[in-house]
Amino acid sequence: MLVALAFVVALATTIGDYRIGFGTVVLAISNGLGLTGADIPPIQESVVWDLRLSRALVAALSGAGLALCGAILQALLRNPLAEPFVLGVSAGASTGAVCVIVLGIGAGSLSLSMGAFAGAFSAFALVALLSNGATSGPNHTILAGVAAAQLFNALTSYIVTTSGNAQQARDVMFWLLGSFGGVRWPDFQLLILVIVFGLAVCLWMARTLDAFTFGDEDAAALGVPVARIRLVLFAVTAMITATIVSMVGAIGFVGLVVPHAARYIVGPLHLRLLPASAALGAVFMVLADIASRVVATQQTVPIGVVTALVGVPFFAIILYRARPST
Template sequence: MSAGVVDHGTMRLALLTLVSATVLAVAIAVATAIGDYTIGLGTVSLAITNGLGLSDADLPPIEESVVWDLRLSRALVAALAGAGLALCGAILQALLRNPLAEPFVLGISAGASTGAVCVIVLGIGAGSLTLSAGAFAGAFAAFGVVAVLSNGATSGPNHTILAGVAASQLFNALTSYIVTTSGNAEQARNVMFWLLGSFGGVRWPDFQLLLVIVPLGLALCIYMARALDAFTFGDEDAAALGVPVGRIRLALFAVTAVMTATIVSMVGAIGFVGLVVPHAARFVVGPMHMRLLPACAIIGAIFMVTADIVSRVIVAQQTVPIGVVTALVGVPFFAIILYRARPQA
């Protein structure tokens, strides 16, 4: 009987994995094909195999360049960004024991915004500091503030959340002050577009960096999956089970900070992915983190690639910031979570 149950569960998981991988591949193919200049899926396939050196098909140079140099890298970055943000959301919801936790609860997004504004508006770095580098520095500055305010790994979940709120307010205020006192209308528009998220400027070097950061972060988190399961019952219970609470919490916070800071520095602040996707993944595979974390990664990738497609087709001849699309899905879902989490009379 037990063997049959195990076999049934294994087959179900394998089927879900196969279906998810297929859906993701189709979403990436569609994202690569559509745009101001639509390209057929057959041409897309040949352009990709040409780029990988697996074929030598004769294609129009402009179509091959659009597919390989622009759209494919964008779709792959979107997939990895979605996977990383969803993964971070699942980790923080376990560590903080809060269903509303997401990657930006630590103030990292606000810090990245301040760093980006310093480069765009104030010109810090005099051309030697890129927008991504400035955003990354700002993100880690915010993480440092949270670490100081929350006393590192020794504080409880509520203390950490309050520290993140304080850091977010601080860096949001700095961003607003810099834009209103030093920026012109064009700079303010550029800042606003970046704050809402965009994949328009990503290229292969961005994908190569995320291809290292996100899978490595996933592997580290899966390695600590049992500790994450223990954290959901509270620090005292986790310690009773032999989990080194302080060390594991600090390590997982660092992993989420690196992944979030890297993603935000490339594509801006894209909200609600880390909030919505972990709950959807729990509905599909359950709460055990050994299954939940990979599920979050692949569902997050599908969600982000799909959102990027919608952002390019929802308004003719115009790309809507990706954060607007994710918010249209995330806000109603957020309201449902709040309703379900309300105190019972």
């Protein structure tokens, strides 16, 4: 998967209005890394290194982070449908970010990432309240997440339509469907710190996550501090989701589809599942970004549309397989 990731990232940098060959892309990247000193046109090297490579790497990190969050939430809630988009976390992060962009709440003192983080945590708190915390089953939590997502989506739409001008409304609604168009190297630097930190924390708790698959009571009987571990992992999930949403918008179904595919490849043990989900999610998101740029002529389709076209049928398959037997 890592070899595939390197290939699709290089492939993504060849795609755009200004066509650049694959060999030139490889030379431009190696020049940027200081490995070679090949003589290529400066405009091509700038396009590859300053624009397209940063976009491809942010797409890869976003896919890795969302897939990681999906794997964590599915283990904590013991529900195959759990992921940040379904549980309303992405919707809450979007509302928090829109409050900063359109309403100017905390402008100067509250960054876009912090606004998204506050919104994501608000969504988690609402889901916990609606599902009555530990007394509810995983299905109740999913239903609470759907309700929270609808509420925060409604709040976002209300803020945009009543407080923003026409241009703001168009920009924000496109951003809410996901776009990698405006990301640059500073976004990559922040995102890689967040993803590496989150992955390290989750790998440290991988064996604990294995215990959660037997249920909270059995995990507690094995000596797992259930409430503390759940809070820490929920916080890590909210941090990763909020950072991604604040940069590229709300992208759904990646956390749903990818962990199941990774589980089919490497099995259920989280020490293997978590890094496999991250790597596969990175490949999937870069491919989705490529599709968003080539599926329609002379325009870019929002990345959330592409992931939904893959995720919704997969969602239906999971529901069909989970139906009670008669």
